[in-house]
Amino acid sequence: MKPFHELSTSMGLALSGLCLVLPATAAWGQTIDDDLGSAPSVASVQGKLHLRSHDVDVVINNGFATTTIDQVLANPTDRALEATWSFPLPDEASLSELSMWVGGTRVIGEVIEKGEAQRIYEEERKAGESAALAERNGFFDYRVSVSRVPAQGEVKVRVVYYQPLDIDQGVGRYLYPLQNGNTDDANMNQSFWSMEKEVTGGMTIDVTLKTAFPIDGLHSPSHAALTTGLESEELWRASWQGTGPVLDRDFVLLYRLAEDVPARIELLTSRYADQGEGTFMAVITPGDDLQEITHGTDWMFVVDVSGSMAGDKLRVSSQGVVQAMESLRPEDRFQVIQFATNHRVLTRDWVQPGTSEARAAALAVSNLQTAGSTNLFGALDAAYERLDADRPTAIILVSDGVANTGPHEYRDFIKMAKAHDARLFTFVIGNSANARLLGDLASLSGGFAKTVSVQDEVGAHLMLARDRMSHEAMHGVRFRMDGKTVVHPKRKPSLYLGQQLVLFGRYEKSGASELSVSARISGEERTWTVPVELPAIDEANPELERLYAMAAIADLERAEWLDGKSAGETRSAITDMAVQYSLVTDHTSMVVVAEGRKAAYGLGNANADRRAREQDAARTRAQAGNQVQVQTGGAPLGGSRSAHAPSRARKRGRSGGGGGGALGPVELLGIAGLVALGLSGRKRGRRA
Template sequence: MTAKRCKQLEYTAAGLLAAALIAPASQAAGLMTPAGGSLPELQLRDHHVAVVIEDGYAITTVDQVFFNPHDQALEAVYSFPVPEEAAVGEFTYWIDGKPVVGEVLEKARAREVYEQEKAQGRETALTEQDEYRSFDSRVYPVRANDEVHIQLVYIQPTHVDLGIGRYVYPLEEGGVDEQKMAFWTYNDTVEENFSFDLRMRSSYPVDTFRLPQHPQALVTRTDANHWQVAMDNGGTPGIAAAGANGALADDDITAGASAVPQTAGTASHTPYRLDQDIVVYWRHQQGLPGSVDMVTHRAPDSKRGSFMLTVTPGDDLGPVTGGRDWVFVLDYSGSMQGKYQSLIEGVSQGLHKLNPQDRFRIVLFNNGTRALTRNYVPVTAANIERYIRELESISPSGGTNLYAGLETGYRGLDADRPSAIILVTDGVANVGTTEKKAFLELLQKHDVRLFSFVMGNSANRPLLEGMAEVSHGFAMNISNADDIAGRLLQTAEKLTHEAYRDISIDIDGVKVADLTPAHIGSLYRGQQLVVFGHYWGEGEASAKISGKVSGREVEYRTPLSFPAQDTLNPELERLWAFASIEALDRRIDYLGEDSDSRQAIVDLALEYGLVTDYTSMVVVRDEVFAEHGIDRDNAARVATEQAARAAREAAPVRDHRQDGGAPAFNAPRATPGGGGSGGGAVGPWGLLLLLPLLFKRRTRRAQ
């Protein structure tokens, strides 16, 4: 894309974000029973979530109890989504009252072991990936009038955008897998005890927290570095009992005190439905400097260490101005029922915020496409009113021919005007061309950025994010529990300002390798850059971060310190491995599956204990692992990680900043509304007025 076009992209997606966020959930995480069958339902008795955010990543522990109120033994099947970038690496099943950690095997073998043990009536459990970020956990047997206890742990990097962090505990299913929905019925109700407990340990000062859809949550600041967010369904044991390492002890399910005050004289609870995502925002103190942080791990006597490098640029990206063309490509397939009217209102708001010199087109797609505007039309009140009326006359239906929608959107681009495509979809490509390679080749033919808004937890994120990467745009994941104003604010800042292009990182002084992502691409205003890698040797090194902004070369330098030993963050090994697996998955999606890439994924997953498309995690009795010749490598890794979490909890919060003595950036970090106005009917200064609404919250400072 030319420098001129790079400089002239501006905000327009406000209404689309609003539309994405108002929609009701269509499916949820929960226990599954074959629809129309004779098997009775199990009960989801307890569901406890403990989250720890520290050192640039989050550890989520989900502790559950399933109960069988019937007179026959049953199999429990629990379906759940996980967030993007989350690595599932720990699955525990309590057998005879003792926790047994699962081991990762190739998918077919794991299923074979599970079915063999199930056929013999012995305790077994299995977690496998279904598709994209959806997983299923199976547990057998849940004996008559008895319960089973399982625990799942996943880890993920955390990101701060324009000084605002975001964590999502996903529960809503997207409702786009019609075959799965037809086969299974879902029980998403926690009958007895539900709790959510998030603890943050941060070396950078945090001003406040916000949960847009859960105002009942209690936010507590214990000191400058420690925060807690807690909520339950009343009378729940476990919030206070869940330690800061995110794990629940064997007896914490039935003992402990809630951190949320209860009404005197009551011990009742209300059943809690797992049908709405829990979205948590936190806002860093304004005026923090741009920075370079690095977390490391190196086991004793190991020649190789792991690192996570996080670059938070200063606010060096200027605003852009000028007229441009906007193409709205909107999904109106059947899964958009219940969301479509909100989308119309969102498009109306978005069109009213365009500049008078802009032009727009609207393309709809389901089984086929419909070019609502045919050609570009000027932004006038009459045109906006006309095409909103036409949108209102259409009802969602049919499948999702995403390729046809994009292909139509790319037709008729004006080479003399800067252009951008705004895509909103909640589903998967299930009609017409569906191969990812074809989508990427389509985008490579056009010098136009694609900005995608991915609605829900079941969308084909690998495809949509891959397209954004190829076009040098971005894909933003949207939850129905998100803050409309907040996501609008973050998006507007990216479309109104310049961006970093062709970013590269060079490290001298210590040997480093296996960097992921290997190709960084673009970075937009307010975004952080996170890179994983390995290092050999020890001592001081230097890093050069270079790229282009509107065609001009930019360069930043920072010192780095690589320790000979650091044992407090062993999770970095899994985070590096999973980031590498995702890179291999993208290669397979683009070039097609080959034996080398597939085997590389399997090898990484087996070595680091990760559930993938090709590997699953199985639990059997301790002695049965030996019978099947299964080494207890993952159990050993989990023990190491749990010991490190306990050590971190007992230690002061660590400062991982590398450039404190020689700052890489002169300007402070970007914040909403900073850096000038990029034009448009509502500029960043107007959006800044939304901030007081963004962060109204219930916060109790600990005495």
């Protein structure tokens, strides 16, 4: 049998394809005790490990969330097993800790170059030592391996990640991704099929929600049994627990701010005495003075029907598109394109809402069937070709987001988007999409991107796009601060009614400063300036440094994808930054070895020290009040209220609708009973 590390690529893919895929869920086990380094038949070991517990703790503190996952893997067999699993994370999330309890002590992983991390992990595994490895697999997912789950024993593992959160239309949304990813690739699909859904000892989710503004309420559309408790208007807690097959659906939490919250800029900062520069996160919330636009818009709905969209994804997508089509204004027009390997236009020409043609299009969308791979480029190209240059146009792309047929390089798409003048709104269903590509395409066109779960109300998300196209938007939003500052992301996005913009940056000069936001609204350049205080020392939010670094790395990755020539330099810059801030990227991984063996590999304690600092700050924050600077008022953003009023989509009832009658299996059985009665009656009648 070949040693594990010598397996061919295809075998490696097959093996990885058979690992269990879930946020920190065990996995297939590989026997390691007798014949170290050998890989037994995957089928024979798959499912040997159990997931004893899976505990998720979420702290949402103003603009970002910290998610801590503790899980216990149990090995009921008589041989030590290796565990491997994978899980998706939001694109902008930073995996900050992988730790493992060794001899009762928690050992925190350190970030180093990816190849070196793999080498260390393999050496430890072959030596029969406890080790763990966290790697990023592009935009698909993160993968974690634990070298040794002892026979008849358990291993406790912790994963921590941070992610920025924005508020949309006054509603905040936190997603803990659990449902499968989204690719037509056979190997990846196989891995999702073999996903472990079962937690033998139970799963818990605890959420602490803290904001600078009063919260009206929170609820979970995915976990209705969530219990919530209000400690103050700005501090809520929620919890959920379950056992058995609980790992098969996303956890979605929605929270709504009070409606009279003003337009504002929220500023969170971090600066330690030993740092030359401070870090900030700015969250910009525009006001409600973006005017309504009365002229009609052309809508091009582009719907993915590739094989990976089968089941719930296509169902919620088609229902959402039909809802959005039915809610368009009379002055609007629309077309529909379905695509997989090839595309097909479902409407002969532009269709006006409320007509027979519109009804036919809705029925056609309801009847969509899945098959084939994803030629995203071809579909978008066809959509652009059909646009009418004389009217404002929006393309609504609904997909699970992995282009795998036709041109699929990042630069191909960017080039295409730059060549056309139409707003692109992308709605990505699922947890492992190429969110960066779709987000950048949308941003470049002046639209926006949304990642939604099948547990979300997809129709409501689509209708938000319609609401936003019917109002002025802020285009080319720029952010400036006095003194030398660096801001990421570097692109100048558009900001629509009810949306927030989240930016990260560094500053040198402390003290009083001015912060300005500029944007074009209906062709007119407008600027809003507010005073801020940049602290010399602020130890409240050290997590911002990693979030800033992730945003900076995302900009570097864009450069790497766009310009293949300088990829080597960019890669080196990404690696340096990721090691400095202890971040797992495509070029760096986090490896855990026992404390006593760190020195042998030259592993320091950079991440352990950083985590200690972050945990101290989190404990302080939990006891203290909110420490976010909030600036309100002033044009052009400063309507007296933020655009948090319920959208027209939410206010509007379903008047003027319709539908179909439908029979179910029970009704069909009743009819069969009646038929049998009728037939038997005739039989007896003849006898009589």
